[in-house]
Amino acid sequence: MEPEIDRNPAGNPALRLWYAYPGDLADPAAAEACAALLNEAERARAARFHFDRHRREYLATHALARIALSHAHPLPPQEWRYSVNAYGKPSPLPESGVRFNQSNSTELAICLVSSPSAAGASRSLPPEAVPEVGVDVEALSRAEEIVRLAPDVFSGAELKQLDELPAVSRPNRAISLWTLKEAYIKARGVGLLLPLRAFSFVFGDAQKVRLEVEPGVDEDPDRWRFFLLNHASHRIAMVVDAAVSGELQVWEAHPLPTVLKRLTNPGEPWFPVPAFENRP
Numbered sequence: 001m002e003p004e005i006d007r008n009p010a011g012n013p014a015l016r017l018w019y020a021y022p023g024d025l026a027d028p029a030a031a032e033a034c035a036a037l038l039n040e041a042e043r044a045r046a047a048r049f050h051f052d053r054h055r056r057e058y059l060a061t062h063a064l065a066r067i068a069l070s071h072a073h074p075l076p077p078q079e080w081r082y083s084v085n086a087y088g089k090p091s092p093l094p095e096s097g098v099r100f101n102q103s104n105s106t107e108l109a110i111c112l113v114s115s116p117s118a119a120g121a122s123r124s125l126p127p128e129a130v131p132e133v134g135v136d137v138e139a140l141s142r143a144e145e146i147v148r149l150a151p152d153v154f155s156g157a158e159l160k161q162l163d164e165l166p167a168v169s170r171p172n173r174a175i176s177l178w179t180l181k182e183a184y185i186k187a188r189g190v191g192l193l194l195p196l197r198a199f200s201f202v203f204g205d206a207q208k209v210r211l212e213v214e215p216g217v218d219e220d221p222d223r224w225r226f227f228l229l230n231h232a233s234h235r236i237a238m239v240v241d242a243a244v245s246g247e248l249q250v251w252e253a254h255p256l257p258t259v260l261k262r263l264t265n266p267g268e269p270w271f272p273v274p275a276f277e278n279r280p
């Protein structure tokens with residue numbers, strides 16, 4: 001049976017997930033071109049990094065966010081400004097109903113952008129009514145290390161499910177949990193104000209995942225949808241306000257910052273079932 005895909009009548013996809021590769025900035029011209037997209041404060045922050053690879057990660061991630069925002073709303077990349085909430089989550093200005101969240105590892109930068117029309121939102125909506133998103137990316141090579149950190153960051157329910165798996169499957173589950181938890185606190189934008197062990201991602205049959213929260217946590221678990229995927233030896237988790245319904249497109253900016261390529265075909269479902277969850 002064909003999967004059902006909501007279509008945004010305006011032709012603006014609900015969500016765009018973007019990839020970029022900090023290694024592209026080993027070319028000084030590419031690094032300079034990315035820096036030219038940033039504002040003064042971002043360029044100053046980039047200049048303060050001691051190691052080139054950290055500077056490249058930062059430049060790539062911040063240039064990608066501006067490119068991705070400009071793809072969703074007609075404003076040149078250099079002209080975006082950000083308002084930052086009390087916990088550090090940026091929202092783009094001018095207010096256009098677009099929301100984004102970014103994450104990076106040494107080799108991969110990602111950015112998830114939601115567009116207003118797809119969520120039924122409009123410019124007249126107050127900012128707090130605009131649907132939020134959160135993303136996280138981690139290199140698969142970190143999975144064993146995350147198993148060792150599990151007791152410090154995972155809830156009782158998550159640890160119980162992790163322990164019930166065969167040992168060979170635990171790193172895979174652990175990196176899924178880590179990225180989901182991180183993407184969730186980033187979607188909510190409250191950082192570690194939300195204790196990591198006060199909420200649980202519970203894996204059910206048919207590779208479905210659901211959120212459970214401790215009593216006292218101010219949350220309606222049905223508010224969010226959760227997605228896991230792999231790209232370029234990384235695990236990615238996306239947490240998306242359930243109000244966002246419409247097409248997901250996956251794009252790549254490679255080489256940065258000029259070549260933009262769509263990776264998904266029109267009409268593809270949001271995500272294939274993450275078969276890797278069942279594999280060691």
Ligand SMILES: CC(C)(COP(=O)(O)OP(=O)(O)OC[C@H]1O[C@@H](n2cnc3c(N)ncnc32)[C@H](O)[C@@H]1OP(=O)(O)O)[C@@H](O)C(=O)NCCC(=O)NCCS
Pocket residue numbers: 058061087088089090101102103104105135136137153154177178179181182185186187188189190191192196
């Ligand atoms: C601050 C935080 C966003 C950390 O992010 P991180 O893993 O270091 O970095 P990421 O690459 O995923 O994301 C950073 C980006 O998220 C955005 N961000 C910053 N604060 C944010 C917040 N409160 N909410 C959402 N997004 C935020 C910014 O765009 C930031 O980019 P910048 O630092 O270059 O400006 C926060 O989630 C945190 O401290 N998490 C705790 C880490 C932890 O213990 N994780 C265990 C998971 S089980």
